[in-house]
Amino acid sequence: MSKQRVAVIGLGSMGYGMAVSLRRAGHDVTGCDVAADTVKRFVAEGGRGAKSPAEAAKDADIVVSVVVNAVQTEAILFGADGVAETLPKNAVFVSSATMDPDVARRLAKQLEATGRHYLDAPISGGAQRAAQGELTILASGSAAAFARARPALDAMAAKLYELGDAAGQGAAFKMINQLLAGVHIAAASEAMSFAAKQGLDLRKVYEVITASAGNSWMFENRMPHVLDGDYTPRSAVDIFVKDLGIIQDMARTAKFPVPVSAAALQMFLMTSAAGMGRDDDASVARMYARVTGTKLPGDNT
Secondary structure, three states, X not given: OOOOEEEEEOOOXXXXXXXXXXXXXXXXXXEEOOOHHHHHHHHHOOOEEOOOHHHHHOOOOEEEEOOOOHHHHHHHXXXXXXXXXXXXXXXXXXXXXXXXXXXXXXXXXXXHOOOOEEEEOOEEOHHHHHHHOOEEEEXXXXXXXXXXXXXXXXXXXXXXXEOXXXXXXXXXXXXXXHHHHHHHHHHHHHHHHHHHHOOOOHHHHHHHHHOXXXXXXXXXXXXXXXHHOOOOOOXXXXXXXXXXXXXXXXXXXXXXXXXXXXXXXXXXXXXXXXXXXXXXXXXXXXXXXXXXXXXXXXXXX
């Protein structure tokens, strides 16, 4: 695999791990983040640092953008000190944010008009898999964009799905995943809180359900946070406020009913409104507990 110059914009829990995986694969990686201390840490570990997206993108073959939403992605592309000012012609911008497919198509069209490539490539897998280079990447874009980005994609992903030849398809696949993920977290939180209300041994509930037909990946992954009373954010409540909100917008445009995900959105909204928006998304269980007067592990009230 040829060594490439890669800029990673956004060194959060996912982006930092992706940058580390790229370095481990032998690429020349520059990191950029609004948190200067995070950039310093990356530099101390052997990477390069940049103060702005424009600086990071200068002379890069690939820019990987790992930010929260479409608004931030657009700012990184076309805002002040955006990468479109300095990104070399024929380089590729890899967008990993979860967003409305129509927005992904618009951003791709705008960037491609300047002679650069855009790959719509949302990610799934969590911070640990990001650090191990074992993400699932749901990508769509031109053959040229895939060819240019492939060395970086291979370094970051255990599974790379090529889902179409134009931006928007990757985003649409990710939204289907997020619909299910949000519903499953809300359902898992409801079930665990209801079990607590019944006075059941919650660790035994977890053991039984993970060996039974009612299990889901989200129940198995998130409910240990409830068992430990630890709501340190791995993925925050407000992520699903955003993503399930996008699904509602998409469904309304398509005149397609999505009542189950709408109900899940309301639970995430209530949890956020109660002051837990930046806490782990398993905090939906805490919302159920508060409403019903149920005690969960770690609740000292």
